[in-house]
Amino acid sequence: MTGESDSGAHEDAVEQLTELGLGLYAARAFVALTALSGGTAVEVSRTADVPRTRVYDAVEELSELGLVGVEESTPKRFTPVxxxxxxxxxxxxxxxxxxxxxxxxxxxxxxxxxx
The missing domain is CATH 1.20.5 (Single alpha-helices involved in coiled-coils or other helix-helix interfaces)
Structure with a gap:
């Protein structure tokens, strides 16, 4: 998400996801995971501007909606649908x-x- 168009798409996606009912951190985390094709809490935190400790709450919300899979590894890896x-x-x-x-x-x- 380095270019201006990428940033615009990122913000548009976050806005639409929050309008559809996701919490802000969950929306940011899902967009980051989509851009990264998956990642760890640290990677999501860096990409999504979500505090690392809140990434787990965001991923739980996404997982409950069937939007993210959680790989029980060390560290945990998250993969978006x-x-x-x-x-x-x-x-x-x-x-x-x-x-x-x-x-x-x-x-x-x-x-x-x-x-």
Whole structure:
């Protein structure tokens, strides 16, 4: 992430990930891991501007969402899922949320119409 366009893409990706619900450190860590094709907490910390001790919390958040794999080595290594898989996971999550919203609002409309 040395060039200006890389920096712009980095910031755009972090912004979009936070808009999609990731915490700032998790978003930064995922972008760094994607740029690095994986790495250790020290590497992520340096690349992502995330305190090393917070990288573990960020990776846990990402792991729970299925966005990062954790290799139990010394030191631990973290590997991001591919771009398409990450995008599909967010898309699936938001489609589910929209359908849940639609059902809830439809229920409210039906109750209103019965009144």
């Amino acid at each position: 591919g771009t398409d898989e990450a995008a599909d996971r967010f898309l699936d999550e938001y489609e589910t949320r929209v359908e849940t919203l639609r059902a809830a609002l439809s229920t409210l409309e039906a109750e209103r119409d019965r009144s």
